[in-house]
Amino acid sequence: MHSDRIKEKTINNRKMKNDIILSGVGGQGILSIAAVIGLAAVENNLFLKQSEVHGMSQRGGDVQSHLRLSGKPIASDLIPSGKADLIISMEPMESLRYLPWLSKTGWLVTSSNPFINIPDYPPLEAVLNEIKKIRNHLILDADAMAKEAGSLKAGNMVILGAASRFIDLPFLSIENGVRKLFIRKGDDIAEINIRALRAGRRIN
Template sequence: MKKNILICGVGGQGVLTIAKIIVMAAQSQGIKFKQNEVHGMSQRGGSVYVHLRLSDSEIFSPIIPKGKADIVLALEPMEALRYAPFLSREGLFVSSSAQLKNIEYDYGKTIEKIRELGGKLLDSKKLAEKAGNALTENVVLLGAISKKLGFKENTLRKALIKAFGSKEKSILSTNLKAFELGKNALL
């Protein structure tokens, strides 16, 4: 098993949380991983990404080579375009359709370009609200790519329970709902 997953967004959107849950799932199946993170300046509302690499065998490069990501998951459309060059030809390209307006750009043009590149846009923000909390948008998107991650059924769900289990019950149930909504959104 080999999967390169690039997750990107804006500081504060929960990019690292997605990576953390995938890593927990990978670990439970004994899969090796490497996770390169952005620290420092980018946390102040700047562009944030995680290079997450899963494999059965030794992983060398801490970052995904361009053109080699099996999945590019974006929590924001401009970030989707920024990291699109990492996507492999057969890769899955998913982005939230919700713009985070701390910079200005041509939204229509951006969305059009994502579609042109074969990207799938998901109104994950709306689904997160439907789940009960707009902050679970990251988990909606995790749900959306879950089938392509190659884990056994329920592995991710168990990881979610592990990740949110120690918090209030409502937090866990909202996140599980968000995950299910995301999972069924990209059929």
């Protein structure tokens, strides 16, 4: 965590295509991650489809969202199996649940902090070992970084920041998205979330 400078991507809208699986446990804020990416995609005139889980599973169950960005019209709301470019997960075991969607060259970015609300949650070491078997993975202590940024609740923005390097959107657009989403909760909340986003982005 030494440099504030972030290399901006130039995006080629025509060829741009990112298929992202967001995962976590109900209430961890994956829909806010999706909303930020959505706002950034709209700012860049991209096509987008984002499938969400509402209803029963939101009560502490596993939740996921399929988020698809493209320079061309998108047909399916769901990502075909084996074709996701990125899994962004708020919870380590949940990141593994969606491996059948991850492409061979895809990235898995997850928080290392387990959410234990079931009696048979596996040993954390075993979970992290499975994640480390994936060729491209990034594991980070989102809770600690979010706390440092000012609120434990901003863990989702830490994870988004870390994952943003694998999303073909200008970081500035993502930052704008965070501001737009959180500004209605007040300037201070928006600032904390932007700090969390930046902290995530700087992780190596």
